[in-house]
Amino acid sequence: MKYYVLLLTGIFFSLNFLSCTNVSNQEDNTTIAANLDSLSSKAVNIPLIPLAPEAKEKLVNFKDYQDLHNLMVTLNKSNPYFIKKYQDSLDILIFNFKENAAEEKLFEKPIRSRISLLTTYANLLSEQTNKDHPNIENILSGNKKLMTSFNSLIIQLNEISLSIPSTIEKELLKNKFIKKDTIANES
Known part of the structure; x- marks a missing residue:
């Protein structure tokens, strides 16, 4: 007992x-x-740089860029709760953009470096959101860096779309040298 x-x-x-x-x-x-309150009004709201008309024309059929851009617009206006919810989608969309940029002839060195920077900040943001006790300020700071790096990518896309193709550049240089030679011969 x-x-x-x-x-x-x-x-x-x-x-x-x-x-x-x-x-x-x-x-x-x-x-x-x-x-991570879903009703929180805290968000980054950094103005995203628009694409130049020439860049828009080149990227109009590039679905991976359009999807990434739409998610970045959403993340820019999201609070930390939704940033955490969209984190997996962000990683996938950046990966898809990186993989398919070569097919769109966008995989030049400056674009590759901006994609790498975007990937780095997305990974840092992922670390912040996946912590046991996430800090709201750290998540918002990481999101701000992510938006800044996305703006940097847009700037680079605008520069590449506005740059003179190498064949046209060679032709212009050739014409410039011909004009200089004719001017020198006339003198």
């Missing part, structure tokens, strides 16, 4: 201990949920 009472007492204390830890885990989960 003593063993039976001892066994029941041990089971009772074990169950009581487990229920206390379960309550503390629920309190931790409500704290995390309170940190």
Whole structure:
């Protein structure tokens, strides 16, 4: 009988201990949920640079860029809760853009470096959002850096679309040298 009472007492204390830890885990989960409030009005709202008309024309059929741009517009206006929700989509869209940029003849060195920078900031943002206790300010700061790097990519896309193709550039240089030679011969 003593063993039976001892066994029941041990089971009772074990169950009581487990229920206390379960309550503390629920309190931790409500704290995390309170940190990333879906109704929060905190967002980055950095003005995104528009594409030049020539760049728009080149990228109008490049679906990966359009999808990435739409997500970046959404993330720019999102609070930390939704930034965390969209993080997986961001990683996939950047990867798709990087893979398919070569097919669109956009994979020049400046574009590759901007994509690498965008990937780096997306990974840093992912680390911030995947922490057990994410800090709202760190997530917003990471999102601000991500938007800045996306603006840098847009600037680079605009520059490449506005640049003179190498064949036209060679032709212009050739004409310039011919004009200089004719001027020198006339003098």
